[in-house]
Amino acid sequence: xxxQINKLYRAELRHGLSNILLYFDSAQYSKYIYYFSNNKIFxxxxxxxxxxxxxxxxxxxxxxxxxxxxxxxxELINTHKQKIYALAIKLAGNKQDAEDIVQDxxxxxxxxxxxxxxxxxxxxxxxSIALNEGRAHLGKxxxxxxxxxxxYLPGGGNVDMHKSDSQHLFDWKDxxxxxxxxxxxxxxGQAIEELPYKYRAxxxxxxxxxxxxxxxxxxxxxxxxxxxxxxxxxxxxLRDYLSNKFEERYERKVS
Amino acid sequence: MSEKCLEYISDLNAYLDGDLPDELCVEIEKHxxxxxxxxxxxxxxxxxxxxxxxxxxxxxPSSLNDKLNNMLKKKWDKKFGQ
Numbered sequence: 165x166x167x168q169i170n171k172l173y174r175a176e177l178r179h180g181l182s183n184i185l186l187y188f189d190s191a192q193y194s195k196y197i198y199y200f201s202n203n204k205i206f207x208x209x210x211x212x213x214x215x216x217x218x219x220x221x222x223x224x225x226x227x228x229x230x231x232x233x234x235x236x237x238x239e240l241i242n243t244h245k246q247k248i249y250a251l252a253i254k255l256a257g258n259k260q261d262a263e264d265i266v267q268d269x270x271x272x273x274x275x276x277x278x279x280x281x282x283x284x285x286x287x288x289x290x291x292s293i294a295l296n297e298g299r300a301h302l303g304k305x306x307x308x309x310x311x312x313x314x315x316y317l318p319g320g321g322n323v324d325m326h327k328s329d330s331q332h333l334f335d336w337k338d339x340x341x342x343x344x345x346x347x348x349x350x351x352x353g354q355a356i357e358e359l360p361y362k363y364r365a366x367x368x369x370x371x372x373x374x375x376x377x378x379x380x381x382x383x384x385x386x387x388x389x390x391x392x393x394x395x396x397x398x399x400x401x402l403r404d405y406l407s408n409k410f411e412e413r414y415e416r417k418v419s
Numbered sequence: 420m421s422e423k424c425l426e427y428i429s430d431l432n433a434y435l436d437g438d439l440p441d442e443l444c445v446e447i448e449k450h451x452x453x454x455x456x457x458x459x460x461x462x463x464x465x466x467x468x469x470x471x472x473x474x475x476x477x478x479x480p481s482s483l484n485d486k487l488n489n490m491l492k493k494k495w496d497k498k499f500g501q
Binding site for chain 1: 460
């Protein structure tokens with residue numbers, strides 16, 4: 165068994181139904197452990213067992229990382245790397261850009277680690293870096309601005325139009341009946357890519373990363389009201405895009 | 420859209436996601452039940468998010484992970500002067 169000095173290590177032993185966790189912070193450890201349970205004393209003797217880095221809390225890891233401990237930094241980003249990549253794929257719509265975004269995000273995090281303030285969670289902070297890097301990569305994309313919310317509603321939000329149900333809206337309760345799964349995935353990817361970045365990012369944070377409006381507002385640096393409105397416009401625009409695509413395909417299918 | 424619909428529009432997402440207080444929902448649902456277009460909007464807006472959530476998340480490629488580990492270590496050592 166290897167124990168490195170100055171590092172916290174955790175070991176897990178199983179005894180009957182009990183899990184015993186041991187924490188070491190130095191190489192000074194005993195090969196014997198006394199363990200009290202149900203008023204009995206058990207004596208363990210061990211030659212070797214698995215050790216794991218002890219899960220320090222975020223604040224401890226951040227303090228260590230700021231002091232130059234690379235492993236603490238690695239530990240911090242490990243829990244978020246996968247999520248940042250998944251978000252980047254949705255943002256960029258392709259793996260190459262997503263890889264670049266993840267890479268630049270983490271490099272930027274090293275640059276800025278000293279500026280990290282504990283008011284934010286580390287995850288939130290990384291997301292905001294990732295969004296900036298995403299914008300830097302994808303900012304060249306040209307998108308037309310979304311329409312106002314009312315324009316996406318039946319009758320363009322016009323109260324009179326509501327009274328007659330004459331206005332045609334295509335019904336697509338089950339798009340799986342219209343498109344094959346892989347086609348459907350492509351269409352959804354295209355729909356997301358059609359969104360201007362400032363709508364796409366909050367929408368994905370809300371419905372892909374499942375963050376709250378408040379968390380998203382903090383990440384994008386907007387008010388809660390503005391964030392709510394962006395996420396809603398994105399959703400309405402996506403619905404609109406999908407609706408047109410599905411109707412197009414449906415008509416081709418039946419004609 | 421009725422005036423009622425427009426009144427609640429800023430909370431439309433909260434309604435669709437089940438995050439609104441029950442008493443508000445009852446009022447909206449009563450209206451939605453009476454209006455075909457609203458019903459259709461509600462159903463398709465729910466489906467829109469459902470579709471965007473579908474598909475399993477892409478795993479971080481191990482080649483990228485290796486590349487990142489090397490690159491980050493280099494950058495780290497440069498920054499902290501090791």
